[in-house]
Amino acid sequence: MSDVLALYRVQQLELEIINHTKRIKAINQQIEDDEALREAETEFEAAKTEHEDAAKRARDMELEIAALMEKRQASESLLYSGEVNNPKELQDLQMELDSLTRRRDVLDDELKRIVTERDGCQQKLQESEANMEEARIARAAENQELLEEKAALTATINEQLTKRKAVVKKIPADIYKTYNSMRAKNSNRPVSVLKDDACAVCGIEQNSVVITAINRSDDIVNCQSCGRILIKL
């Protein structure tokens, strides 16, 4: 393997490692970001609060009706007890009884409405709980796949690092140093392929001096335009 070809091989391995590392970062991000599950959990919490509120209102209404019934029972007992003989008092009692009866009818209707609402909330609560469970299961399965992909990528990266190390060993130190110093300013691509007599990265056609130099020897030849190390494959 010529030095330039070895550099090109190192560059290929490095670009692959960079891509795999990016994918691992994206996987980590995806595992952290569980928007669908969080949305399902929020919906469940909201349905739970709504149901609790409706259930409490139903209980309060039942208590209010029970208290009213008790009061009505007391008035009725008094009315028929024979203890009250004054016609005005009797009339007042009867009127109170009628008023309590009307009030009970109103509260009964109100209770029916609240119970219907509560039952609706109950239904909604069960549905949102089922959705949340489903989202959790889906999330776990998805995470499992992502973690497997991440493990495979990590193993591949380690293999590529080993290969890279082996190739680097064959490259003369000064040439490798030059390559390294060129990496940052060339977007990790200091080596460019000569394709149809042009640099594949910048697209500039090379003059005959450059072409001849590449064809003649294994020496480092740079692109006339971008300065990258040229290789003819």
Ligand SMILES: [Zn+2]
């Ligand atoms: Zn170039």
